[in-house]
Amino acid sequence: MSMRIPVEKFRLDNGLLVMLSQDKTAPIVAVNLWYHVGSANERSGRTGFAHLFEHMLFQGSENVTANEHFELVQRAGGTLNGSTWLERTNYFETVPSNQLALALWLESDRMGALLPAMTQKKLDTxxxxxKNERRWSVDNQPYGTCWEKLQELAFPEWHPFHHSLIGSMEDLSEASLEDVAQFFRTYYTPDNAVLSIAGDFEVDEARKLVELYFGPIPRGSGRPPLNKMDLPATFGRSRRVVVEDDVSLCRIYMAFRSPVFGSREYYAASVAGAILGMRRGSRLYRSLVRDRQIAADATAFxxxxxxxxxxxxxxxxxRPDIAAEQLEAEVTREVDLMRKDGVSEAEVDRAVALIQTDIVTVMQTASERADRLSMFATLLGDPDLVNEQADLYAAVAAAEVTAFARDRMGPDNRAILIYVPKERPETINEDDSVEVAAS
Amino acid sequence: MIRPQPSAPREYHFPKFEVRILENGMRIIVASVQKLPVVTVLAVIDATAIADPAGKEGLAELTAQAIREGTTDIDGAQLTLEFEKLGTSFESGADWDSTVASMTVLRDKLAKAFSLFSDVIMAPAFRSDDIERLKAERLSERLQIIDEPRGLAEETFSRFLYAEGARYGEPMSGSSKSVTAITRDDVANFYSENYSAASTTLIFVGDLTLDEGVELGQASFGAWKGARKSIVVKADVPARTSRASRIVSKSDAAQSELRIGHVGVPRVHKDYFSIVVMNAILGGLFSSRINLNLREAHGFTYGASSYYDWRRQAGPFVISTAVQSEVTVAAITEVLNEIDRIRNEQIGEDELSLATSYLGGVFPIRYETTAAIAAALANMVTLKLPESYYDTYRSNIAAVTTLDVLNAAKEYVHPDELQILVVGDPTLLKAPIEALQVGRLTVLDWVEA
Structure with a gap:
């Protein structure tokens, strides 16, 4: 099975890398920008700022009023959003193909001239x-602190991946307009971004529009380097944290330090994850959910x-009556089993077959095509890798996965985060509850 | 720089599809979409949660899950592996108006996978052990749902809206009590009464031809039998027709989960398009009145929206948000103001065109994937929409006027009947909500029944 999407790339004089992938199946086009900046680039005392900044990009720019970006795209019949991650921030629109110019113009206006539109009131709002997003997704959500706790456990304090992406309430309170200006000047420059366009467009026309709108934006003065990122291959020991939360069921996260995304060994790690926890045929699901019935759900990624x-x-x-100790012991047993006996060819084949289908189906939408192009260009410097993924996974041998399990899943490389139910006040059944009527 | 103007739009048509009926009454719909070497297959079965027997709510869903636990030839664990070796999974579930089984598979694996797919639907074994395990899994899921403030709000709101005994008042997939009451025989009986050739539509979307789809369906399902069982459902009625409010206790909650609404209208409705546009302006879009007010003007929330839960019978009309606890009452007041405003003042042409051009424009974006096209066709089958429905959708939206929106708001949004539910901290919320005088207030704890 082979599937290749067309990829054409060029670079503007100001450093902006542009990828074009034509597909005229439907009259729609996706525009996708990745800025190579994420929570890892935040300075100390400003956790959460990269994400707060992403919000500010929807508050208007020199020629666009607050929230007009959303309105113009929706009025054009398009969808849009942005998202922030540890290493990058992305912004994207999918619009009817006759509105390509609008999407490009909007993105160029905020890349070129965001600051004239920034006000204290917008920042405060x-x-x-x-802060409400944090309450909603972290503080008022069962297990909601898991990502920030996992990052804390898996990366040393000095490391740029250590701190929370959503940020602390205190740091969010400290963010100022001056921070906005500085962050913008430093990171939101054409030479620190890639632009992907996928879907229904004419190549010459798209090129012309990109040059027209993005060409005049000046190059930045260079992105400051991140703190040292390199880490030893393993944690060196087991780390373990137990958290009491407002939950009914215990949950365990077990993290292993693993090879960086895109490396040869990454694919073995990814397949190991799929063998352990991708879908109902995976080891953990079959063993813990189906056979032993001690787990309600099990995944790995x-x-x-x-x-x-x-x-x-x-x-x-x-499951409800299973204590954290038992859960941990059973998960550990499965991990140790994989280390001891390795994995079979059949298990690799199952995992790779599932991943291969996903690689194809995800390419059905213009927005995903554009996003993958931006991802491979930003993180690995090569958008053509979008067409190599199926082969790279197909090449993974059982021996490589076995070696990964042996080398990277031992007791010296486990960060364990366990959630246990906290004591709750005794509640009463709804049927018996006393209704307190307002007069 | 001058704002760009759009060029001439290129025409768009919803993917062409054709319908065939086999001799046994099974329908087959094929949409040939050749973009990538992938096919989505759906079996849409007339087995509905709304028809669950009283006291055994969740039976339709449990049956939908139980079919994938193995056939008379092969057990569930092995069956799962057979699908996954082909790079796909058999997924199945029931909702209020249908049961849907599905898989998305690469073109070259379709024949093998479809052969398994049809076995699963026609020859499930329903081993007792598997049924008991699925029931236990559902009990775990119940605990997880009500641990989540959002899940708890949605469930308690349905129960608050509908009269005692209404099916819509109970969770679609059943409560702990009702699922516990379901037996292996209930599942087997539900299956034999509801799963049959005449009550099933097969949908193929992707890289195949009409003939290929019909041949596959005929070869595997041609010998399947069974008539269509007619399902008679009485409409669920609201619990009350005056305002009322309820706090579901979640002490120390960092936010209040807020639901405001009432029983809406059935999905197949003469004013459907006017209602859709009205709702888009009220709370359906990011740039809607409610979101711009609560999020962008006040910073009360990460997001606020309104929606109609479209079902064959009248599902809930809901305004949904999570706000910082301290501003709960202010947020309720703003929502009530927005409801009055959309009923009292005709919207401007500008606001209308925002909603209609959005809904018309995103239509092709919604149907980029084989799975999305197949789901749209399933929707057409379930709701018995005309085959021209998707071809005429955009002109129907474009035809809505500002007066239609006003009339829809006046006729279908009922401020006097609004039910207000907050999952949050009662010590903080009780007195100020009482002071709002938005109907009789009850304060409850939740324990799973």
Whole structure:
């Protein structure tokens, strides 16, 4: 099975790398920008700032008023959003193909001239919105602190991946307009971004529009280097944290330091994750959910980090009557089993077959095509890798996965995060509850 | 720099599809979409959660899950592996109006995978052990749902909206109590009564031809039998027709999960398009009134929206948000103001065109994938929409006027009947909500029944 999408690339004089991938199946086009900046680039005392900044990019620019970006794209019949991750921030629109110029113009206006539109009031409002996002997705959510706790466990304090992406309430409160200006000047420059266009367009026309709108934006003065990213291959020991949370079921996360995204060994790690926890035929699901019936759910996946080190994470939620100790022992047993006996060709084949299908189906949408192009260009410097993934996975041998398990899943490389139910006040059944009527 | 103007739009048509009926009454729909070497297969079965027997709510869903636990030839663990070796999974579930089984598979694996797919649907074994395990898994899932403030809000809101005994008041997949009451025989009986050739539509979307789809369907399902069982459902009625409010206790909650609404209208409705546009302006879009007010003007929330839960019978109309606990009452007040405003003032042409051009424009974006096209066709089958439905959708949206929107708001949004539910901290919320005088207030704890 082979599937290749067309990839054409060129670079503007100001450093902006542009990828074009034509597909005229439907009259729609996706525009996707990755800025090579994420929470890893935040200075100390400003956790959460990269994400707060992403919100500010929807607050208007020199020629666009607050929230007009959203309105113009929606009025054009398009969808849009942005997202922030440890290593990057992306912004994207999918619009009817006759509105390509609008999407490019909007992106260029905020890349070229964001600061004239920034005000204290906008910053204050978005700070409140983001604090509510934190309450919604972290503080008021069962197991909601898991990502920030896993990052804390898996990366040393000095490391840029150590701190929380959503940020602390205190740091969010500290963010100032001066921070916005500085962050913008430093990171939101054409030479620190890539632009992908996928879908229905004429190549010459798209090129012309990109040059027209993005060409005049001056190059930046260079992105400051990140703190040292390199890490030893393993943690060197087991780390373990137990958290009491407002939950009914225990849950364990077990993270292993693993090879960076895109490396040869990454694919073995990714396949190891799929063998352990991708879908109902995976080892953990079959053993813990189906056979032993001690788990409600079990998955495993990589974070896909391209700098320093990645992490492979196992995530298993217990059945109601299963204690954390038992859950941990059973998960550990499965991991040890894989280290001891390795994996079979049949297991690799199952995992790779599932991944291959995903690689093809995800390419059905213009927005995903554009996003993958931007991802490979930003993180690995080569957008053509989008067409190599199926082969790279197909080439993974059982021996490589076995070697990964042996070398990277031992007791010297486990970060364990366990959630246990906290004591709750005794509650009463709804049927028996006393209704307190307002007068 | 001058803002760009759009060029001439290129025409778009929803993918062409054709319908065939086999001799046994099974329908086959094929949409040939050749973009990538992939095919999505759906079996849409007239087995609905709304028809679950009282006290055994969740039976339709449990049956949908139980079919994938193995056939008379092969057990569930092995069956799962057989699908996954082909790079796909058999997924199945029931909702209020249908049961859907599905898989998305690469073209060159279709024949093998489809052969398994048809076995699963026609010859499930329903081993008792598997049924008991699925029931236990559902009990775990119940605990996880009500641990989540959002899940808890949605469930308690349905129960609050509908009259005692209404099916819509109970969770679609059943409560702990109702699922516990389901037996292996219930599942087997539900299957034999509801799963049959005449009650099933097969949908193929992707890299195949009509003939290929029909041949596959005929070869595997041609000998399947069974008539269509007619499902008679009485409409669920609201619990009350006056305002009421309820706090579901979640002490020390960092936010209040807020739901405001009432029983809406059935999906197949003469004013459907006017209601859709009205809702888009009220709370359906990012640039809607409610979101711009609560999020962008006040910073109360990460997001606020309104929606109609479209079902064959009247599902809930809901305004949904999570706000910082301290501003709960202010947020409720803003929502009530927005509801009054959309009923009292005709919207401007500008606001109308924002909604209609959005809904019309994103239509092709919604149907880029084989799975999305197949789901749209399933929707057409379930709701018995005309075959021209997707071809005429955009002109129907474009035809809505500002007066239609006003009339839809006046006729279908009922401020006097609004039910207000907050999952949050009662010590902080009780007095101020009482002071709002938005109907009789009840404060409850939740324990799974």
């Amino acid at each position: 978005q700070r409140d919105v983001v 990589t974070f896909d980090l391209a700098k320093g080190a990645d992490i492979l994470i196992i995530d298993v939620t217990a």
